[in-house]
Amino acid sequence: MSEKTNKVNVFQWFMDKWKNSALFSTGLALIVMVILQTIALGFDYPNFGSWFTAWFNNWMNILRNNSSVGIIALGMTFVIISGGIDLAVGSTVVAIGAVVMAMLDANTGGWLGVVGLTGVPAFIAAIIIAILFGTLLGSLNGLLVTAGRIPPFIATLGAMKILRSVTQHFMQSQSPAVPKGFLKIASARIGGQMLLPIVYWLILAVILYFVSKKTVFGRHIYAVGSNEKTTRLSGINVNRVKMGVYALMGAVVSIASVLQISRIGAMDPANAGSGYEMDAIAAVIVGGTSMSGGKGSIVGTVFGMLIIAVMNNLLNLMGVPPFLREAFKGVIIIAAVLLQRKSSEN
Amino acid sequence: MTLEMKGIYKSFGANDVLRDVSFELHAGEICALLGENGAGKSTLMNILGGVHKADQGKILLDGKEVSFQTPADSLNHGIAFIHQELNLINDLAIYENMFIGRELKKKSGLLDAQKMIDRTNEVFKRMDLDLDPRTMVRDLDASYKQIVEIARALLMEASIIIMDEPTTSLTDPEIERVFDMMNTLKKNGVGIVFISHKLKEVMTVCTRFTVLRDGNMVSAGDISETSIDSLARDMVGHDVGTQSLRREHKLGEIVLSGEGLTLEPVFKNVSFEVRAGEVLGITGLLGDGRSELFQSIFGALKGAAGTVRVNGEKVNIRSTTQALKLGIGYVPRNRKENGIIKDMTIEENGSIVTWPRDSRFGFLDSAKIGTEFDKQERELHIKLDSKKFLIGSLSGGNQQKVVLAKWLTANPRVLVFDNPTQGVDVGAKEDIYNIILNLADAGVAIVVLSSEAQEVIRVCDRTLVMFHGEVRGELVGDEMNEQAIMRLATGGEA
Numbered sequence A: 001m002s003e004k005t006n007k008v009n010v011f012q013w014f015m016d017k018w019k020n021s022a023l024f025s026t027g028l029a030l031i032v033m034v035i036l037q038t039i040a041l042g043f044d045y046p047n048f049g050s051w052f053t054a055w056f057n058n059w060m061n062i063l064r065n066n067s068s069v070g071i072i073a074l075g076m077t078f079v080i081i082s083g084g085i086d087l088a089v090g091s092t093v094v095a096i097g098a099v100v101m102a103m104l105d106a107n108t109g110g111w112l113g114v115v116g117l118t119g120v121p122a123f124i125a126a127i128i129i130a131i132l133f134g135t136l137l138g139s140l141n142g143l144l145v146t147a148g149r150i151p152p153f154i155a156t157l158g159a160m161k162i163l164r165s166v167t168q169h170f171m172q173s174q175s176p177a178v179p180k181g182f183l184k185i186a187s188a189r190i191g192g193q194m195l196l197p198i199v200y201w202l203i204l205a206v207i208l209y210f211v212s213k214k215t216v217f218g219r220h221i222y223a224v225g226s227n228e229k230t231t232r233l234s235g236i237n238v239n240r241v242k243m244g245v246y247a248l249m250g251a252v253v254s255i256a257s258v259l260q261i262s263r264i265g266a267m268d269p270a271n272a273g274s275g276y277e278m279d280a281i282a283a284v285i286v287g288g289t290s291m292s293g294g295k296g297s298i299v300g301t302v303f304g305m306l307i308i309a310v311m312n313n314l315l316n317l318m319g320v321p322p323f324l325r326e327a328f329k330g331v332i333i334i335a336a337v338l339l340q341r342k343s344s345e346n
Numbered sequence B: 001m002t003l004e005m006k007g008i009y010k011s012f013g014a015n016d017v018l019r020d021v022s023f024e025l026h027a028g029e030i031c032a033l034l035g036e037n038g039a040g041k042s043t044l045m046n047i048l049g050g051v052h053k054a055d056q057g058k059i060l061l062d063g064k065e066v067s068f069q070t071p072a073d074s075l076n077h078g079i080a081f082i083h084q085e086l087n088l089i090n091d092l093a094i095y096e097n098m099f100i101g102r103e104l105k106k107k108s109g110l111l112d113a114q115k116m117i118d119r120t121n122e123v124f125k126r127m128d129l130d131l132d133p134r135t136m137v138r139d140l141d142a143s144y145k146q147i148v149e150i151a152r153a154l155l156m157e158a159s160i161i162i163m164d165e166p167t168t169s170l171t172d173p174e175i176e177r178v179f180d181m182m183n184t185l186k187k188n189g190v191g192i193v194f195i196s197h198k199l200k201e202v203m204t205v206c207t208r209f210t211v212l213r214d215g216n217m218v219s220a221g222d223i224s225e226t227s228i229d230s231l232a233r234d235m236v237g238h239d240v241g242t243q244s245l246r247r248e249h250k251l252g253e254i255v256l257s258g259e260g261l262t263l264e265p266v267f268k269n270v271s272f273e274v275r276a277g278e279v280l281g282i283t284g285l286l287g288d289g290r291s292e293l294f295q296s297i298f299g300a301l302k303g304a305a306g307t308v309r310v311n312g313e314k315v316n317i318r319s320t321t322q323a324l325k326l327g328i329g330y331v332p333r334n335r336k337e338n339g340i341i342k343d344m345t346i347e348e349n350g351s352i353v354t355w356p357r358d359s360r361f362g363f364l365d366s367a368k369i370g371t372e373f374d375k376q377e378r379e380l381h382i383k384l385d386s387k388k389f390l391i392g393s394l395s396g397g398n399q400q401k402v403v404l405a406k407w408l409t410a411n412p413r414v415l416v417f418d419n420p421t422q423g424v425d426v427g428a429k430e431d432i433y434n435i436i437l438n439l440a441d442a443g444v445a446i447v448v449l450s451s452e453a454q455e456v457i458r459v460c461d462r463t464l465v466m467f468h469g470e471v472r473g474e475l476v477g478d479e480m481n482e483q484a485i486m487r488l489a490t491g492g493e494a
Helices: A004-020 A022-041 A048-067 A066-083 A089-104 A111-116 A119-146 A152-172 A182-188 A196-214 A218-227 A226-231 A238-264 A278-288 A300-319 A322-345 B043-047 B071-078 B096-099 B113-126 B142-155 B172-187 B199-205 B228-236 B290-297 B322-327 B334-338 B366-379 B396-408 B426-442 B453-459 B482-489
Strands: B003-012 B013-026 B031-032 B058-062 B064-066 B080-082 B160-164 B191-195 B206-215 B215-223 B255-261 B267-275 B278-286 B304-310 B311-315 B328-331 B414-418 B445-450 B462-467 B470-476
Touching: A022 A048, A022 A300, A022 A322, A022 B414, A048 A066, A048 A196, A048 A300, A066 A089, A066 A196, A066 A218, A066 A238, A066 A278, A066 A300, A089 A111, A089 A119, A089 A152, A089 A238, A089 A278, A089 B031, A111 A119, A119 A152, A119 A238, A182 A196, A182 A238, A196 A218, A196 A238, A196 A300, A218 A226, A218 B482, A226 A238, A226 B058, A226 B334, A278 A300, A278 A322, A300 A322, B003 B043, B013 B031, B031 B043, B031 B199, B031 B228, B043 B160, B043 B191, B058 B278, B071 B080, B080 B113, B080 B142, B096 B113, B096 B142, B113 B142, B142 B160, B142 B172, B142 B482, B172 B199, B172 B334, B199 B228, B206 B228, B215 B228, B228 B426, B255 B445, B267 B278, B267 B290, B267 B445, B267 B462, B267 B470, B278 B290, B278 B453, B278 B482, B290 B328, B290 B414, B311 B334, B322 B328, B328 B396, B334 B396, B366 B396, B396 B426, B426 B445, B426 B453, B445 B453, B453 B482, B462 B482, B470 B482
Parallel strands: B013 B215, B031 B191, B031 B206, B080 B160, B160 B191, B278 B445, B278 B462, B328 B414, B414 B445
Antiparallel strands: B003 B013, B003 B058, B058 B064, B206 B215, B255 B267, B255 B304, B304 B311, B462 B470
């Protein structure tokens, strides 16, 4: 190796990385996207300062608009690594959202108002209850998958239908209003920017990254997804790991739901959160996590989410009609999986 | 047809896998290709089968030089490769499997089932085989599946058939059946390459042999002029014992016992006990229920009746987690499906059992896990480049040692080994026997489940022999010999 020139070494290192690390190729794809997007944004500004402001604001928009799905995708990464899938996340967003709004309704005082809780204590109580409720809904999915031995696709497809329909039924004659103070959770400005949704996303990503790499639970998720039988025969309670994964998914969704309400200030039970499951799954897949389980990473999912988001932005900047944008998303998903298959075959 | 491979060289990256290897096969011959895992057998045969291309060297068929670019090339020249993992589709009938990818069609474009069945029958007739081509492959036992693969090779007019460890998953009567078939083919002038680790089988069925070691050809010749000992020596490079390894163990209290264990129809009314420091063998033919018996004791299989005691106390083990807590370890059979996790590193595979123990507040204590693994790596002589590589980078024997490592770190009081030397080469086999005996010396109660009588005789203090899910008899110390074991295992009296 030493007698070879430096140039060849860099090339070989590159090819090695490209072949062996899904994260490397995803990261590279992201960089290419960002460069294209920067070019599409143009440089037609009087000075660097104003260009940078425009560029930065554009980025803040991208990140903020994708924070809810981005957060859900983090939980989805665990579910998919464990060998499962969760189609119920979009419906869970509205179900939890409906409960939160019912608790806090500014018009009637809400359930919490009835028991005398208002203002910040009510918000905190609502968030805690939302997370508990989300964990419960996730655990029910987990129960169907483990004790009920129903394939995750089918169990969560059922849950998706049930949650959406029940929520719509109870919300049809209601029009709860979100209290002003609650909006601050997402919309409080820091340095003139609505940074908070991005911060929550980032914090969750960091926490879940450590869970996936450094904890017994995290490593067990990979083991279960890669070879359930060996994992069980290694004295590990596979069902408990799976329950944990779906419960965590529910908790993560509830955070996304709270964020969504406080960012938008309302929730349409028919449409809110719909399609989130597919968007989250797409981000996970583009990020290099294998649908068959056992392989993948949180960082990859963040990259995957950003690739899709930046591409959307790029198409927008280039003036591609909105209806056509989904097609590009489809192309990206398929291309990502094709690329990953190439690299895993080597 | 005469096959000659001359001066074959092959390397993968910096790894020389074959160095100047020559191989010869004549019509009507069964030639054993022997060697430890990693000796280069598969690579040599993959070159012959058109999967890999040799860096140097020639392949001659009847004196004419040929070159194979793809498996199809090789097949067109009459060479068929039957892989260890059979290439049959369970949900199709035999004749459909025989013609898969080259189905016969009528003029209308629809399948001509009758013609395919007739052609299959013709081949079966040549093989003296009485089998209905319309049988679903799912309903065949492992030996008939093997035979269908052979039939398919003949259908494609193969005159050379490469069989890669065809007997690994077969029971003794099934092995007989495959050997009969091989002999019939031999008489019909087909040349067969028989890759195997089982030297006794080689001695019975083969006519010639070639031994590879570390990519070099060590010896070749007629089977009639060699012996098991000399073949084994050539394979490992030094003498290998076939003598008993039994040691005087200091026996302690009864650690694990079962009474009237029953799970119809798999095992019935099984009772046993094993003491600290004892090596108990449980043997029989494949499918005798011993695996299921211990999987159910280990909490991996539900529904068994009867009483299990650990250290004299009655327990009701419902999960593997509980078994682990009680100090029971289980090294499973079929390493690929049950033993390793292919997406994880060597170190992770070798430590997964003890993660909950070696962690603080749910966070893995990677320093402790690392030290524990390094200790096992040294003691078990695991050969590896880096423990951070995926488990698949190791040879079969070393993978098996990693599977042992994960259980040894857990310090179990009783450790069950299910087919511990399956797919492991001769050298690693001896290592594993030593590990087992050292554990017994250290006071661990050991149960060895094995269908290899030789294995049980060499390492166990005593053995139970099972037949159709029942314990047929017990043999202690020198009572254990292959005849006695076989008699009980086939349902005879002691």
